[in-house]
Amino acid sequence: MINRLVYIFLGVGILLGLPQCAGTSSKGLTVKGKVTDASNLRIFFDRLPIASQKIEVMAQSDIGTNGKFAISTENPVEAGIYRVRVGGHNVMLVLDGSERVIELTGTMGDMDNGSMVIKGSEESAKASVLTGKLNNKEIGIADIRKEIGNFDNPLTSL
Numbered sequence: 001m002i003n004r005l006v007y008i009f010l011g012v013g014i015l016l017g018l019p020q021c022a023g024t025s026s027k028g029l030t031v032k033g034k035v036t037d038a039s040n041l042r043i044f045f046d047r048l049p050i051a052s053q054k055i056e057v058m059a060q061s062d063i064g065t066n067g068k069f070a071i072s073t074e075n076p077v078e079a080g081i082y083r084v085r086v087g088g089h090n091v092m093l094v095l096d097g098s099e100r101v102i103e104l105t106g107t108m109g110d111m112d113n114g115s116m117v118i119k120g121s122e123e124s125a126k127a128s129v130l131t132g133k134l135n136n137k138e139i140g141i142a143d144i145r146k147e148i149g150n151f152d153n154p155l156t157s158l
Contacts, residue, residue: 028073029095031059031084033104035111036067038086045071048081048092058082076100084111091116092131093124094151123151 031045041063047056058077063069063086071084079097083090089108102120110116114132118125130147133139139147 028075029077029099029102030070030072031093031102031104032068032070034067035063035069035086035104035106035108037107037109038063038069039065039067041086043069043071044083044085045073046083046085047077048083050080055083086111091118091124091128093118093121094127095121095124126151 035043043061043063044057045059047058049055059071059073061069061071077095077097077099079095082093082095084093084104085091086108089111091104091111093102099121102118102124104116104118106116112132113136114129116128118128130139130144134144
């Protein structure tokens, strides 16, 4: 009888632990991907302030020798403007708070020029392309004002 109870408790414990092993262990946001020319560097996920001037580092991680990385927050993120940065390069993310996984693929240069492939946040992908066009002097302020009307998230206009 005692052996049977031990096996039942072990079985229940294993079954309860299995969901923790699947996919990402974070209940928050995971930003993962590959920055091909950033192997062995550190990558940061920052929340950019809207009302204050204090940038908050939400999470950080090392990039592997192959350029792959994964950064996870413990809790879901709030709607806001975030930045993923490696050294002096960064890509902005405009999040509505519902995102759980965002994938980034490209180079450090892609982060700056709007060529970074962003999956999991359509608004962030559109904002990245627009920022790249502005940085590359392909468009001006008047063009940006027109483009902002195409965004669903009002934070994008900031």
